[in-house]
Amino acid sequence: MAEEKQICKNCETEFNADFNFCPNCGQKTKDDLTIGVLFYNTISNYFSFDARFFKSIFPLLFKPGYLAKTFVQGKRLQFLHPAQLYLFVSVIFFFILSITVVNKQVETLDKTLKETVSKPLFSSEKQIKQLVDTVQVDSVFKVLEKKNPEFAKQANLKSIDALIKSETKKDNTNRGISFGFNEKKIDSLINIGAPNSEIYKAMGMSDDAGWFSRKIHAQLLKFYQQRNGGQMLKAVYDTIPISLFILLPIFALLLKLVFYRRGPYAYHLVFSFYFYSFLFTVFSLILLANTVVGIPASLDFFLLLSTFVYMVIAVKRFYEQGWMRSIFKSALVTGIYFSFVIPIAVILLVLVGFLSY
Structure with missing residues (x-):
């Protein structure tokens, strides 16, 4: 009696009807399209969200170095691929970071800038009263000037000089953020519709400035006008996921330099993927x-x-080192990474965020 056959809807391969999966492409034979199936397939295809993910979480958290060592030994289907695990965990981390930290910091920074930047001079009643008192003192100097002009002149100059220094000191204390240029002059140029090139010069840009300097002044003027420091901060945060694709290989390179006899660079990259996945999880x-x-x-x-x-x-587990060597080399790698690589990366992130917001 001939066995009943069926044809795969995906690759059109013929096989026995009692098969649950196509022997050629692996697609399920009975896979009716439902919302649940659609959601599972999407997650599974892009993040490998299957049994291997749950099998990988426990050793990732509680068996340091085990996943990396298992993967380089050739057992690569039992647990989630290091790059896939890193991608999935990093997406979750940056989503949580966005809703718990970034949005709040953006709102707080924008509010703070609006409250502290460009406070008016002589805004308090006390300062206004001091000005009134100064006018009354001037009337006294007029009387002195008639009797002893030279004395009145010297005393008047000293009084005015002391007042200016006092108010300037208070002004610098109360005005908050300083942009490093004459804000009143810039405001005047903006109000009369002066071209940006003239405003840039008033901000301190030289006539022979290059593209980078012009871009910096353009972004500074934009920031001065809009006071949207929160958006600049958000732009910095947005560049972090991309920068990690550079920082992670650098971390692996440092491991390669310290453990240069312990396998090719790919081995150290596997270790770095799993270690970063652990960091993002924590x-x-x-x-x-x-x-x-x-x-x-x-x-x-x-x-x-x-x-x-x-x-x-x-x-210790992955590179099969003793405890003292493991501690020393781990401290050496993290010390170089956080003392030199991370600070440079932060500076570049702020610069990119400032130029792109």
């Missing part, structure tokens, strides 16, 4: 905990410190 949990219940700063510090302990254990 940071996500910290953000959620602080948002929901709030935890002491000392506990935050302890959790951050635990990431270094995690790295030491991961290095």
Whole structure:
């Protein structure tokens, strides 16, 4: 008796009717399209959100270096691929960061700038009263001037000079943010509709300035007019995910330099993917905990410190080093990374964010 056959809807391969999956392409034979199936396929295709993800989370958190060591040994289907795990966890982290930190900081910064920038001179009643008192003093000097002009002149100049210095000092204290140029002059040029080139010169730009200098002055003028520092901060945050694609390989390169006899560069990149995935997971949990219940700063510090302990254990397991070498080399890599690489990256992020917002 001939076995009943069916044809795969995806690749049109013929196979036995009792098969649950196509032996050629792997598609399920009975996979009716529902909302649940559509959602699962989307997540599964883009993030590999399947059993391997849940199998990978526990060793990622509690068995440092195990996933990386297993992957380089050739067992690459049991757990989630390091790049896929990194992508999935990083998406979750930046989503949580956006809703818990970024949006609040953007609103706070915009509000602060509007309250502190360009406060008017002599705004308080006390300062106005001082000006009135000065006018009354002037009437006294007029009497002195008739009797002893030279004395009145010297005394008047000293009094006015003291008043100017006093008010200037108060003005610098109360006005908040200083832009480094004559704001009244810039405001006047803006009000009369002067071309930007003239405004840039008033801001201090030289006539032979290049593209970069012109761009800096253009963004500074935009920031001065709109006071939208929050948007600039958001632009900085938006560049972080992209920058990590550069920072992560640099971290792997440092590992390669320190452990140059422990396999090719790809091995160190695998370790870096899993280590960054762990960091993003921990940071996500910290953000959620602080948002929901709030935890002491000392506990935050302890959790951050635990990431270094995690790295030491991961290095010992993955590179098969002794404890002293693992501690020393982990400290060396993290010290170079956070003392030189991260500060340079932060400066570049701020600059890119400022130029692109």
